[in-house]
Amino acid sequence: MNALLSVGGLEKDFGGFMAVNGVDLQIQAGTMTSIIGPNGAGKTTLINLVTGSLQPSAGRITFLGKDITNLPIHQRVRMGMSRSFQISDILANLSVYKNVMLPVLARHNYTVHPLASLDGYPDVHSETADILRSVGLWNIRHYRADELSHGDQRLLEIGMAVAPSPQLCYLDEPCAGMNPMEHKKVLGLIKHLAEERNLTFVLVEHDMDVVFSVSDWVVVMNKGEVLAEGVPDEIRGDPIVRSVYLGEDVR
Amino acid sequence: MRAKGAELSLADVINQGLVGLSLSMDLWLVAAGLTIAFGVAGVLNFAHGSFYMLGAYFGYTFYQGLELNFWLSLLGAAICTGLIGLILEITLFRRIYKLDVAYQLILTFGFILILGDLAKMVWGSMFLLAPMPEVFQGMITVMGRTFPYYSLFVIGAGITVGVLMWMALEWGWWGKIVRATAADREMAESMGINTALTFSAVFLFAAALAGLAGAMSIPWRAVDTGVGTAIIIQAFIITVIGGLGNLKGAFVGALIVGLASAYGILFFPGMQLFVIYVLMAVVLIVKPEGLLGER
Amino acid sequence: MLEQKQTSTMWPHRLVRYTLFGIIIMVLSIIPWAFGSYGTWLGSNVLILALFAVSFNLLLGYSGLLSFGQAGFFAVGAYVCAKVLIAVPWLILGLASGVLAAALLSLVLGCLCVRHTRIYFSMLTLAFGMMIHSVIWKWRAVTGGDDGLVNVPRPPLSLGLFQLELNNDVTYYYFLLLCTAIGVYLLWRLVNSPLGLALQGLRDSEQRVAFSGLSVYRYRLVAFTIAGSVAGFAGTLMVMLTKYAYPDMAHWTFSAEPIMATLMGGVSTFAGPIVGVLILYFAKEIIVRFTEYWLLLLGSTVVVLVLGFRGGVVMALQQSLPFLATPAGEGGTGTVSEGETNPTTGGTRPDAEPPPADRSSL
Numbered sequence: 001m002n003a004l005l006s007v008g009g010l011e012k013d014f015g016g017f018m019a020v021n022g023v024d025l026q027i028q029a030g031t032m033t034s035i036i037g038p039n040g041a042g043k044t045t046l047i048n049l050v051t052g053s054l055q056p057s058a059g060r061i062t063f064l065g066k067d068i069t070n071l072p073i074h075q076r077v078r079m080g081m082s083r084s085f086q087i088s089d090i091l092a093n094l095s096v097y098k099n100v101m102l103p104v105l106a107r108h109n110y111t112v113h114p115l116a117s118l119d120g121y122p123d124v125h126s127e128t129a130d131i132l133r134s135v136g137l138w139n140i141r142h143y144r145a146d147e148l149s150h151g152d153q154r155l156l157e158i159g160m161a162v163a164p165s166p167q168l169c170y171l172d173e174p175c176a177g178m179n180p181m182e183h184k185k186v187l188g189l190i191k192h193l194a195e196e197r198n199l200t201f202v203l204v205e206h207d208m209d210v211v212f213s214v215s216d217w218v219v220v221m222n223k224g225e226v227l228a229e230g231v232p233d234e235i236r237g238d239p240i241v242r243s244v245y246l247g248e249d250v251r
Numbered sequence: 252m253r254a255k256g257a258e259l260s261l262a263d264v265i266n267q268g269l270v271g272l273s274l275s276m277d278l279w280l281v282a283a284g285l286t287i288a289f290g291v292a293g294v295l296n297f298a299h300g301s302f303y304m305l306g307a308y309f310g311y312t313f314y315q316g317l318e319l320n321f322w323l324s325l326l327g328a329a330i331c332t333g334l335i336g337l338i339l340e341i342t343l344f345r346r347i348y349k350l351d352v353a354y355q356l357i358l359t360f361g362f363i364l365i366l367g368d369l370a371k372m373v374w375g376s377m378f379l380l381a382p383m384p385e386v387f388q389g390m391i392t393v394m395g396r397t398f399p400y401y402s403l404f405v406i407g408a409g410i411t412v413g414v415l416m417w418m419a420l421e422w423g424w425w426g427k428i429v430r431a432t433a434a435d436r437e438m439a440e441s442m443g444i445n446t447a448l449t450f451s452a453v454f455l456f457a458a459a460l461a462g463l464a465g466a467m468s469i470p471w472r473a474v475d476t477g478v479g480t481a482i483i484i485q486a487f488i489i490t491v492i493g494g495l496g497n498l499k500g501a502f503v504g505a506l507i508v509g510l511a512s513a514y515g516i517l518f519f520p521g522m523q524l525f526v527i528y529v530l531m532a533v534v535l536i537v538k539p540e541g542l543l544g545e546r
Numbered sequence: 547m548l549e550q551k552q553t554s555t556m557w558p559h560r561l562v563r564y565t566l567f568g569i570i571i572m573v574l575s576i577i578p579w580a581f582g583s584y585g586t587w588l589g590s591n592v593l594i595l596a597l598f599a600v601s602f603n604l605l606l607g608y609s610g611l612l613s614f615g616q617a618g619f620f621a622v623g624a625y626v627c628a629k630v631l632i633a634v635p636w637l638i639l640g641l642a643s644g645v646l647a648a649a650l651l652s653l654v655l656g657c658l659c660v661r662h663t664r665i666y667f668s669m670l671t672l673a674f675g676m677m678i679h680s681v682i683w684k685w686r687a688v689t690g691g692d693d694g695l696v697n698v699p700r701p702p703l704s705l706g707l708f709q710l711e712l713n714n715d716v717t718y719y720y721f722l723l724l725c726t727a728i729g730v731y732l733l734w735r736l737v738n739s740p741l742g743l744a745l746q747g748l749r750d751s752e753q754r755v756a757f758s759g760l761s762v763y764r765y766r767l768v769a770f771t772i773a774g775s776v777a778g779f780a781g782t783l784m785v786m787l788t789k790y791a792y793p794d795m796a797h798w799t800f801s802a803e804p805i806m807a808t809l810m811g812g813v814s815t816f817a818g819p820i821v822g823v824l825i826l827y828f829a830k831e832i833i834v835r836f837t838e839y840w841l842l843l844l845g846s847t848v849v850v851l852v853l854g855f856r857g858g859v860v861m862a863l864q865q866s867l868p869f870l871a872t873p874a875g876e877g878g879t880g881t882v883s884e885g886e887t888n889p890t891t892g893g894t895r896p897d898a899e900p901p902p903a904d905r906s907s908l
Binding site: 356 | 676838
Binding site for chain 3: 051072078082083092093098101105107113116117121160163
């Protein structure tokens with residue numbers, strides 16, 4: 001089966017410091033992959049490269065069979081990628097509703113309409129409502145995004161990541177700043193979204209327990225390279241992986 | 252200048268090149284302050300040109316009003332302008348470091364209005380003209396064309412400042428502090444650097460430099476409240492060409508703009524300003540981050 | 547679906563808004579009767595400037611772009627309209643040419659300016675605005691240089707059989723009222739449309755807009771071109787008011803007027819710029835009788851506003867009367883936070899873009 005996303009020999013050089021140092025990776029459709037690793041391992045840089053926020057110094061990125069290495073962000077999103085950010089990047093002055101509505105409008109190509117009222121577009125409204133209900137933000141949809149609690153903002157991040165109806169969705173530490181109970185709940189939500197919408201997720205994560213319970217595939221990174229990858233049980237027992245995490249807070 | 256319709260000789264070109272260089276160095280002093288203040292503190296001071304204007308006015312007051320020695324006048328102008336910059340930084344700029352860029356720009360834009368009217372209050376709206384200091388009167392002859400001593404002085408001053416700044420930043424302990432603060436304020440703080448003091452010092456220096464340039468301009472240009480805006484626009488063009496926050500870029504940009512102005516007068520008289528804008532547009536298309544800028 | 551439009555108010559927004567709009571139009575209509583020829587003159591200026599300021603705020607309050615060069619497009623609209631009308635006194639032709647010229651120029655300059663970070667963008671707009679000023683100043687043959695263009699005709703409005711003479715200043719005032727109302731209405735529709743939502747996204751987070759599948763460059767360009775075109779339109783209206791085109795129409799000091807007005811009235815609301823122009827003009831009228839240092843006061847007001855009171859007048863009114871005009875963001879609970887803020891948000895937000903230069907390369 002052809003991989004949904006394929007990365008070959010990816011490198012990112014920051015003035016001598018190799019944040020990503022020759023990464024080969026494949027993401028299969030319909031899976032939940034977790035990328036784990038200590039701070040500075042290059043996880044977020046990898047996501048930045050794959051989504052287009054950064055240009056690689058070397059290597060190729062292939063998505064749905066097409067070479068997207070030089071494609072700008074918005075075109076990758078159009079092809080079917082999306083992401084959420086480690087630090088919430090929401091549209092602060094707009095309501096929760098409008099935050100989710102924008103990517104939906106964009107996907108339908110309605111954002112070129114300069115005079116139509118936002119009250120029209122029943123298809124957009126039902127999609128937006130659907131997403132908001134899925135992530136549990138329907139009741140507070142009129143609040144400004146910057147008035148939300150931290151946890152709700154993380155949920156909004158996820159909602160916005162799902163809104164463009166992607167095939168491949170990257171979530172960068174979706175549960176950052178949450179307590180273990182919330183963490184579990186959110187991951188359950190992600191799993192549910194994956195099944196409901198036929199989405200392939202790639203998570204960047206820190207919490208090992210949770211990672212092992214929801215992932216189909218685990219990729220361990222260290223110092224810009226892929227240290228190991230495999231099904232959770234393999235990784236759990238891998239001695240190299242354990243040694244990397246020795247001294248790290250294994251929660 | 253040459254007679255209209257006469258052939259352009261190499262001597263003309265070289266002479267105009269020297270004119271261009273003196274324009275460049277005048278601009279360099281202003282652009283250097285602007286870009287270093289941005290590089291260190293992250294604030295783009297729209298009113299930086301007003302320091303140039305104030306320096307010119309102070310210089311005039313010391314030189315003509317108080318009849319001080321020219322060198323003392325220059326020094327006095329630089330100090331006074333620097334102090335004003337310092338006061339502005341302490342009272343006002345400090346509050347805007349955390350603000351959105353748009354508000355910083357609007358605020359410093361407001362300063363242009365304030366400083367302009369304050370200058371009008373103190374010095375009136377008349378153009379002020381100062382005579383050439385004796386030591387610089389006269390011309391040298393290069394390939395049969397004359398070139399004022401004063402312009403040579405300006406060129407020399409600009410290069411000297413450039414070299415001194417470069418040396419200070421590369422080797423001086425003060426330079427290390429400035430560069431560390433510029434690169435990462437939090438990191439610098441955690442290393443024990445008093446970044447607030449650094450910011451103030453840099454602003455003082457930048458304002459003083461612009462003031463010096465303004466004072467130096469009085470023998471060859473009449474002073475009025477409009478000189479500030481004219482120069483800030485050129486300073487902006489220089490920073491766009493050279494890259495914001497980049498001293499070397501500012502120097503190169505100043506060279507380009509000064510020479511382009513001078514050669515523009517020679518080859519496209521009347522449209523020389525347009526030449527600079529075209530240059531800027533070309534750089535923007537070809538290398539948007541500036542010739543020496545980095546994305 | 548109307549659900550998301552309703553916030554925690556008692557009255558439906560729409561009814562209130564239309565009523566207010568109607569009242570304002572009625573009040574504006576009696577100006578010539580109530581205040582005579584001077585009032586008509588002032589009112590005409592205010593109308594044109596209000597349109598100009600709203601177009602400016604499309605960039606700042608709605609798209610997050612601070613342009614210091616909008617006067618350039620205003621002037622281009624004015625000059626092209628003037629040249630056309632002097633040659634061929636057909637009103638519609640003059641208006642259309644002015645707007646078209648401004649649109650084209652803003653498209654071209656926009657392509658150069660909008661791909662940059664916000665700081666560079668602002669610097670570039672100042673530079674290009676003054677470039678237009680220089681060109682107008684120097685190109686005597688075409689623009690009349692610092693003499694400008696005089697005796698610009700004010701042709702009648704002819705639509706088929708209907709003809710309206712506009713030479714009477716009072717009649718022209720009503721024509722301006724109509725044009726401004728239409729212009730403002732269209733801009734209102736724009737900011738509340740899907741395109742308008744995309745632009746507001748740009749203001750809040752360009753990264754997020756890109757990840758919604760939209761090209762930041764293209765949408766910025768659209769905003770810039772529309773703003774430039776409307777500025778040009780305002781310019782055509784002005785040149786027919788004064789019957790005179792002059793280079794300082796393109797000067798940065800004129801670009802500053804919508805900026806100051808918007809700041810005073812409130813960046814984050816649609817009506818802010820309009821209110822701001824009113825305040826600015828009335829204040830100026832009064833203050834210049836007492837002192838020649840008007841700019842000092844203006845600059846100081848700006849400083850005070852930026853440091854202390856960024857919401858502007860309209861925001862203050864809204865907090866006391868929540869059912870007033872819809873803000874450029876969301877009404878919600880109408881909170882405005884203390885502390886260092888972004889033009890419309892309530893909290894510090896690091897600029898979503900990376901710093902414009904590698905500062906360590908000093």
